[in-house]
Each structure stands twice: as C-alpha cells, then as structure tokens.
Amino acid sequence: MNLSGKIALICVLLAPLTACKGVPDHVIKPDDMAELLADRHVAEAVVDYNAPQWRTDSQRIALRDAVYARHGATKQDVDTSLDWYGHNLARYMDVYDRTIEILEARLANSDTRLRAATNLTIAGDSVDVWPDSRFYAISAQSPSHNLNFSLAGDANRERGDYYTWRAKFANNQRESTWTIVAEYSDSTREYIYERVNGPGWHQITLQTDSTRTAVRIYGSLMARLPERGAMWLDSVSLVRNHLNSETYNRRFRQRILRK
Numbered sequence: 001m002n003l004s005g006k007i008a009l010i011c012v013l014l015a016p017l018t019a020c021k022g023v024p025d026h027v028i029k030p031d032d033m034a035e036l037l038a039d040r041h042v043a044e045a046v047v048d049y050n051a052p053q054w055r056t057d058s059q060r061i062a063l064r065d066a067v068y069a070r071h072g073a074t075k076q077d078v079d080t081s082l083d084w085y086g087h088n089l090a091r092y093m094d095v096y097d098r099t100i101e102i103l104e105a106r107l108a109n110s111d112t113r114l115r116a117a118t119n120l121t122i123a124g125d126s127v128d129v130w131p132d133s134r135f136y137a138i139s140a141q142s143p144s145h146n147l148n149f150s151l152a153g154d155a156n157r158e159r160g161d162y163y164t165w166r167a168k169f170a171n172n173q174r175e176s177t178w179t180i181v182a183e184y185s186d187s188t189r190e191y192i193y194e195r196v197n198g199p200g201w202h203q204i205t206l207q208t209d210s211t212r213t214a215v216r217i218y219g220s221l222m223a224r225l226p227e228r229g230a231m232w233l234d235s236v237s238l239v240r241n242h243l244n245s246e247t248y249n250r251r252f253r254q255r256i257l258r259k
Contacts, residue, residue, distance in 0.1 A: 023091065028073060028081040030091065034098035036071045036078065041103065043067050045135075045168070045235045100137050100230070127156075129163075130238040138223045139230035149238065150218040160210035160243030162250075163217055166203035170232040172196065174224040180206035182214040189257045196221075207251045210243055 023029060028036065043063050047054040054060055068078055085092035131149060138145055165180055179193040194204045208214045223231055 024084065026080060027084045028071075028077060030095050030098065032071065033081060033085070034095050034102055036068070036073065037095065037099045038102040038106070039067045039070065040064065041099070041234075103135050104133075104137065126239060126241045128237045129240050130236055132236075134234070134236050136233040136236065137230040138225065138233070140225060142230075145223045145225060147221040147223065147233070148219070150216065151238075153213070153215050157213060157240075158242050159213050160208060160248065161214070162205055162207040162241050162244070162247065164203055164205045164239045164241070165219060165237075166201065166239070167233040167236040168201050169196065169199050170234065171226050171229055172199050172231050173226040176221060176223045176231075178204055178219065178221040180204060180217070180219040182206060182208045183216040183218070184209065184212050185215050190251075190254055191257070192254045205250065207248060207254065209251075210248065 047060055047063065054063070065075065068074060085095060129151060131151065136147060138147070163180060165178065176196040177193055178196060179191055181189050181191040183189050190206075190209065192204065192206050196202050206217075206219075208217075221233075225231060
C-alpha cells in the first residue's frame with residue numbers, strides 16, 4: 001500500500017473518533033459556549049443580588065438577550081446548543097468545567113483581592129466588608145473544604161455592630177455548617193453557628209456586644225461535598241450594620257466562651 005493509501009485508511013479509521021470530538025455546525029463551540037455561560041452566570045447573579053432593580057421579566061429578558069448578543073448568538077442558538085450538549089453529557093461537563101475556570105480566573109483578578117491585601121477601611125452604617133472572592137467552587141480537588149475569613153479591627157467598627165454573611169448556594173446536597181465569631185479584647189469569644197441545607201440563598205447573622213468593641217471578626221463554612229461535582233457559592237457578602245435596638249435581642253441565640 002502506498003503512502004496516500006495508508007493516509008486514506010488512517011482517516012477512515014479515525015473518522016468516528018474525530019466526529020465524537022467535534023460539534024455540529026449549528027451548535028456553539030465549547031470554548032465560546034463556556035464564555036457565554038460565564039457571562040450569563042454573572043448576569044443572573046447581578047439580577048438575584050439586586051432583585052429590586054430587576055423587577056420585571058422584560059428587564060431580565062433584555063439583559064439575557066444583551067449577553068447573548070455580545071457573543072453573536074440568539075436565545076434560539078443557545079437553546080439549540082444546550083439541547084445538543086444535554087444529549088452529549090461528556091462534552092457538557094467539559095464546557096461546565098471550563099465555565100468554572102473562567103469565573104474563578106476573573107475573580108482572582110478582581111479588585112476584591114486587592115482590597116483584602118491592602119486592608120482597606122470601609123466607612124458607612126451598612127457596608128459590605130467581605131474581603132475576598134464573591135464566587136467559590138468547592139470540590140474534592142479543592143485544597144480545603146472550608147471557606148474562612150478574618151477581619152481585624154478598623155476605625156469604623158462600633159460597639160453593637162452586627163454582621164450578616166450571605167451567599168447563594170448551588171449543588172448543596174448535604175448539610176454544611178457555618179459559623180461567625182466575635183473576639184473581644186479580653187479574649188472572650190461570642191459565636192453563632194447554623195446548618196446550611198439545600199440550594200438557594202442562605203444567611204447567618206452575628207450580633208456583637210453593645211458594651212464593647214470586637215477586635216476581630218472571623219468565620220468559617222465547613223462544606224460537605226455533594227456526591228458528584230462541586231458545591232458552588234455565588235454573590236458572597238458580609239454586611240456590617242451598626243447597632244439596631246430592634247434587632248439586638250437576637251443575641252440570645254449566641255454562645256459565649258470566656259477564658
């Protein structure tokens with residue numbers, strides 16, 4: 001068999017394999033689909049987190065269509081592509097993994113990490129003081145299954161401040177636990193912990209003592225991984241509010257450790 005005949009035979013043998021690796025012309029290609037889904041995910045997070053500003057379906061549809069148009073696609077293009085990927089789950093998982101990588105890379109380059117590094121003091125009666133990334137994917141491959149934060153004192157912290165840690169969970173199939181702790185100058189610690197079950201929005205609030213100022217606020221989420229894939233947290237925030245007498249009685253649920 002001459003060289004051209006061998007090449008032809010190899011092409012015939014490899015044709016089924018290359019066909020499996022490709023996607024039809026009418027389907028958005030994997031890399032493009034991952035970028036589109038990452039942008040759509042960000043847009044959905046913005047809508048969820050700022051629900052009062054996106055009250056109508058028409059506003060949300062307009063935002064979605066704008067995201068698709070940015071990628072030169074229409075709703076029909078995306079629906080058709082998702083239908084194909086839905087019947088080719090291995091390819092869909094590749095796209096899904098790439099989407100997570102894109103989101104994590106964007107967040108790694110965001111100014112939230114810069115704010116944490118410079119220990120920027122934030123003024124105001126109600127402010128988001130979360131010091132790190134807004135999005136997390138915790139999986140078996142993650143270095144840790146815990147999400148931790150720690151805030152040193154700043155000039156705007158006051159006695160009786162309360163902190164609400166909030167996030168939107170996805171693929172949260174098993175019971176996780178999160179905790180917020182206030183540490184005072186005499187090494188006394190006051191804390192609250194709660195269980196987190198199921199997907200959707202969850203939050204936990206710590207009320208600090210109105211007679212003294214906390215020198216440190218810290219917390220931890222102990223994640224229990226799903227059987228498959230990663231557990232996601234989106235739109236993570238930690239809002240600090242100054243003392244409110246109407247909500248101060250929530251302290252009865254908290255525990256105190258004294259040295």
